[in-house]
Amino acid sequence: MVITDRPRRKAAPTRPVEAWEYGPRIDLLEKVTGQAHYLDDIPDLPGTVYAWPIKSPYSHARVVSIDSSRAEALPGVLGVLHRDTLDGLDPGVRVGEYRGHTREHGETADQHFVTTDKARFDGDFLGIVVAEDLRTAQHAAELVDIDWEILPTVFSFAEAMAPGAPLIHEDLGTNLAHEDSFEWGDVEAGLAAADRIIDGAYYTGNVFHHPMEPSGGCLVNFTDEGVDLWFATNKPFSPADQIAEIFGIDPDRVRVRVPPLGGAFGSKKITPAIMGAMAMSRRIGRPVRLFATAEQSFRVTARHAALYRARAGVTNDGKLTALDVRLEVDTGAYFTGARLVTRNMCISSWGAYAIPNFRVRAQTAYTNKVPAASFRGTGKSQTTFGVEALMDRIARELNISPLQLRLQNVPLRGRYIADSWKVQGVEYPADTPPMDADLDRMLLMAAESIGWDGNAGGEGPMEIGARRVARGRGIALSLRHGAQGAGRAYAMATMYGDGTVKISHAAPDLGGGTYNMISTVAARSLGIPQEMVRVGEPDTGHDLHFEGSSAQRTTVQMGNAVLKACESLKRELADGASQIHGGDAQEWTVADGAVSRGSERYPYAGIVQAFAAAPSFEGVVSLKGLGAYSYAPSPDRAFGGLDHWAPGAAAAEVEVDLDTGETRLLQLAVVADVGKALHYGAARTQAEGGAVMGIGLSLFEDLVYEEEQLLNADPFQYRLPLMRDIPEAFDAMLIENGDGPGPFGSKGMSQTSLPATIPAVANAIYDAIGVQVTSVPFTPEKVLSAVRQQG
Amino acid sequence: MLKPFRLLRPGTVAEAGEELERHDDAAAIYAGGAELLLLMRQGLLQPEYLIDIKHIPELHGIRRENGGISIGAAVTHWDLERDGEIRKHYPLLAEAESHVGNIRVRNQGTLGGNLCFADPHADPATPLLVLDAEVELGSTRGSRVMPLDDFLLGMYETALEPGEILARVRVEPLPPGWGVAYQRIERFFRPTLNAAVAARSGGNVVNEVRMAVGCVGPRAVRLPDLEGRIRGLTVEDAVEAIRGARELLEEVLMPVDDLLGSAAYKLDITVVALERALRTSMMGGMGD
Known part of the structure; x- marks a missing residue:
């Protein structure tokens, strides 16, 4: 029986909200009635056959021999692909997320199409079986005989970097994958000028993204014409080059189509197994379907583990003078996202505070774990936990309230974080915009929501029933650089004779409401009802490039591209009106569903129809506008392009059982500066969803490796947050100043609440028991051990 | 993915027993399937026959x-x-x-x-x-x-x-005057530990007590030795006796380190769960 004296609560919207901004998103009816076609719902193509991957059961083992003859002899088996049966394909082609990786990092250092020498993690891809039916494929995969030589494993940065450690990529001669550094000011001088130096070390373990829909499935048809690939991804364009490289075909002949996704969080990328399915489709000339399972998903990708070690210089009255950070990052078996993630950790490890002197030095090592890559708020959940836990240690040492310490160190609106900085030792002028949010206000809103004055000092110990508990409260800020990511976004708006508009684009809807955002922007721009707008599914065949729905850039980048496509369509309508009804295009006003000049007024559909009806225009049934958006290209000066700051704040109250270490959230409040919510309900559920994910990452989620294996790669032993873990008092608040670079003043906001929630929970536990738990997740056993340190 | 199997539907316990004798290890009893189908899906169990006893x-x-x-x-x-x-x-x-x-x-x-x-x-x-x-x-x-x-x-x-x-x-029901309590501590979906206690109080004294702990070792166990130590003590003395029984508990429960926690942590929370369950049952009833 749960007893809580914190009443159920949900904050009222911070402004009057129109029905259309709060009602069901356009995609939800189909989803909740089972009509939406996710990847697994797409019907088989004629002649489709089924694939099952062959994966390493060991985390580090040399492949002595592979014998697939028993599998191939099984009736119904159409073929087995592995290192000895590659049809002339180069097994060394890299697959997955590898931007910034070059072959100087080592021939074997990135994830290959097929593993040839040895398995480097539990789940490394060795090959694939294709059969007439799935059961036969699965059975045949078990009949592939592999002779292994088991090798010693390393499962942490420290083990990987220890002298004499087993090498994961022998050709590199080291397990060090990557180094990065970033600094401004003079850290040593800043530390020397401080009254106190306070240090801390905070570890964040590996987790899996765990979307509801498994990661790594596909339907593929490889014909003489090219490759038709359906798969659930956030980046439809990025695999084309890798596919082209493996198969030696023109990237233009690769067509990727993306159905709606059941979540991604960075996990939905091209995999070696998908490439394998493609190779088998090429070999046997039939479409191949690969189903992803939950257990296999855990072996696709993960979040980087990282140790954040820092020394902060502070004055006695609580002003930060310097912050010196070292990061030890564990990228898993392959390079995959090492450069991107390490950089993101570096540029976020100063948190959200005005620090005159800052330095971070990062080292990233290979280990025998599932290769890590992007994860919601890439790199930031690890560093934000570190810096925000350190802030609370400072507050306690200086006897200043955690809220006050933060208020007096946040950069105020208009302030720049630095004038210039060094990236890997090279000096650049700083290229970030001034602070464009009110971090102080966000902190105050979060604290107020849980009824807290911001002073440390938990309640308890006290007895509730037979339990002895203590309660505590904590607060944290997160600061993401907004709209990160390369490439230009394109969208096309097509108006048909019935007055409907279709938006073509390549921004997959990961579940967060991207299609609804697109239709909202189009409807508002054109002044037509949202029901008149149809949103197409991403299809690289349209050649409308977009780097992908990631890094919370979709609203700003794709939203602006859609806005511009609609503006272009409006100009096209004005041109059309002038051709049909006379006058100059400039004389025609296009707004609210009609093209008008003086007292003349024609609905949009009338213009399209007039073209279609003209004998000489036979066949013209639509008018189109193209839109493009990106921020200005810039050299790599640290942030890789940044057009706004995207902050989040969180405040939490926890109850810790002092005898078992079990921790329960009593209250949680998150605040996101969204610029302008394009759909209030969708924006708020993004903030809530991130916070709930943060609860899971704080208290439960952890991938455990032992001996040769990943131990808990299934939903029964990998504990996700449940409904009952969500506190009844749970607020998600939005700040809307209409000042973002996105359509109608919007900003990116989907990754703000997750990184703030983890340290808010950590700091609340610290407040309750007086000892910090310094590694995520805060399991009962770790919390109990901390309680006992306090004595 | 499930391997193919044949479903048998006997009408009585004796008939089910007959099928089980006939097919021996090739058969598995199937009622709710909550545990069985999980293992079959994972390929850990691949029976040729499922003997469906739901309708007996x-x-x-x-x-x-x-x-x-x-x-x-x-x-x-x-x-x-x-x-x-x-x-x-x-x-x-x-x-x-x-x-x-x-x-x-x-x-x-x-x-x-x-x-x-x-x-x-x-x-x-x-x-x-x-x-x-x-x-x-x-x-x-x-x-x-x-x-x-x-x-x-x-x-x-x-x-x-x-x-x-x-x-x-x-x-059999407990005689009148007994209080009971169930304590469960979990990290994943299955309990990390559970403890059940039934006690009859005489004022502040534990007149009668029965205790069992599950999930820590290979099977759930009654704790007759600990029950004997506690019987006749005041609640506070009984709690002290439980706290002092770590060695006994370790011997009886045989805890191991696993994903749910270390053996030492499991013993720690066993003591806590028993103590709480005893206090609750001595107060006459179920509760948090």
């Missing part, structure tokens, strides 16, 4: 019998959790049943399946040991009755002989 009338019903209650092995957790008689006279069992898995599992899974599967991380066995439950086993050779304590042998191991089926579970 002898395995159903919650019946009053000689002052006690007899529960059919194919009764679901959800039925037990809601049953008025169980809730009124066997609140310890009702409480434990309400924690099994989730509503979908409780709606499918059966008490018999849970006990026969003998997964150490289960809810029902621990309170049933405190209630001195007996099990009735049926086969072509007739039936036999034994204490649940003798039925549970170890991890996934029971006293079922080849061709034998768990038919019913019998429980």
Whole structure:
């Protein structure tokens, strides 16, 4: 029986909200009635056959021999692909997320199409079986005989970097994958000028993204014409080059189509197994379907583990003078996202505070774990936990309230974080915009929501029933650089004779409401009802490039591209009106569903129809506008392009059982500066969803490796947050100043609440028991051990 | 993905026993499938035959019998959790049943399946040991009755002989004046640990007590030695005795380090759960 004296609560919207901004998103009816076609719902193509991957059961083992003859002899088996049966394909082609990786990092250092020498993690891809039916494929995969030589494993940065450690990529001669550094000011001088130096070390373990829909499935048809690939991804364009490289075909002949996704969080990328399915489709000339399972998903990708070690210089009255950070990052078996993630950790490890002197030095090592890559708020959940836990240690040492310490160190609106900085030792002028949010206000809103004055000092110990508990409260800020990511976004708006508009684009809807955002922007721009707008599914065949729905850039980048496509369509309508009804295009006003000049007024559909009806225009049934958006290209000066700051704040109250270490959230409040919510309900559920994910990452989620294996790669032993873990008092608040670079003043906001929630929970536990738990997740056993340190 | 199997549907316990004898290791008993299908999906178990016992009338019903209650092995957790008689006279069992898995599992899974599967991380066995439950086993050779304590042998191991089926579970109510409590600590969906205590208080003194702990070792166990140490003590002295019984508990429970926690942590929380359950039961009833 749960007893809580914190009443159920949900904050009222911070402004009057129109029905259309709060009602069901356009995609939800189909989803909740089972009509939406996710990847697994797409019907088989004629002649489709089924694939099952062959994966390493060991985390580090040399492949002595592979014998697939028993599998191939099984009736119904159409073929087995592995290192000895590659049809002339180069097994060394890299697959997955590898931007910034070059072959100087080592021939074997990135994830290959097929593993040839040895398995480097539990789940490394060795090959694939294709059969007439799935059961036969699965059975045949078990009949592939592999002779292994088991090798010693390393499962942490420290083990990987220890002298004499087993090498994961022998050709590199080291397990060090990557180094990065970033600094401004003079850290040593800043530390020397401080009254106190306070240090801390905070570890964040590996987790899996765990979307509801498994990661790594596909339907593929490889014909003489090219490759038709359906798969659930956030980046439809990025695999084309890798596919082209493996198969030696023109990237233009690769067509990727993306159905709606059941979540991604960075996990939905091209995999070696998908490439394998493609190779088998090429070999046997039939479409191949690969189903992803939950257990296999855990072996696709993960979040980087990282140790954040820092020394902060502070004055006695609580002003930060310097912050010196070292990061030890564990990228898993392959390079995959090492450069991107390490950089993101570096540029976020100063948190959200005005620090005159800052330095971070990062080292990233290979280990025998599932290769890590992007994860919601890439790199930031690890560093934000570190810096925000350190802030609370400072507050306690200086006897200043955690809220006050933060208020007096946040950069105020208009302030720049630095004038210039060094990236890997090279000096650049700083290229970030001034602070464009009110971090102080966000902190105050979060604290107020849980009824807290911001002073440390938990309640308890006290007895509730037979339990002895203590309660505590904590607060944290997160600061993401907004709209990160390369490439230009394109969208096309097509108006048909019935007055409907279709938006073509390549921004997959990961579940967060991207299609609804697109239709909202189009409807508002054109002044037509949202029901008149149809949103197409991403299809690289349209050649409308977009780097992908990631890094919370979709609203700003794709939203602006859609806005511009609609503006272009409006100009096209004005041109059309002038051709049909006379006058100059400039004389025609296009707004609210009609093209008008003086007292003349024609609905949009009338213009399209007039073209279609003209004998000489036979066949013209639509008018189109193209839109493009990106921020200005810039050299790599640290942030890789940044057009706004995207902050989040969180405040939490926890109850810790002092005898078992079990921790329960009593209250949680998150605040996101969204610029302008394009759909209030969708924006708020993004903030809530991130916070709930943060609860899971704080208290439960952890991938455990032992001996040769990943131990808990299934939903029964990998504990996700449940409904009952969500506190009844749970607020998600939005700040809307209409000042973002996105359509109608919007900003990116989907990754703000997750990184703030983890340290808010950590700091609340610290407040309750007086000892910090310094590694995520805060399991009962770790919390109990901390309680006992306090004595 | 499930391998193909043949479904057999006997009409009586004896017929089911016959099928089981005929197919031996190639067959598995199927009732709710809550545990079985999980293993089949993972490929850990690949029976050629499933003997579906869901429709055998002898395995159903919650019946009053000689002052006690007899529960059919194919009764679901959800039925037990809601049953008025169980809730009124066997609140310890009702409480434990309400924690099994989730509503979908409780709606499918059966008490018999849970006990026969003998997964150490289960809810029902621990309170049933405190209630001195007996099990009735049926086969072509007739039936036999034994204490649940003798039925549970170890991890996934029971006293079922080849061709034998768990038919019913019998429980006697506690005499008037006893209080009961169930404590459950979890990290994943199955309990990390559970403790069930029944006690009869005489003022501040523990006049009678029964205690069981589950999930920590290979099987749920009664703790007769600890019960003996506590009987006749005041609550505070009894709590001290529990705290001082770590070695005894370690010997009896045989905890191991695993994903749920270290052996040392499991012993720590065993002591806490027993202490809390004792205090609650001495106050007369269930509670947090």
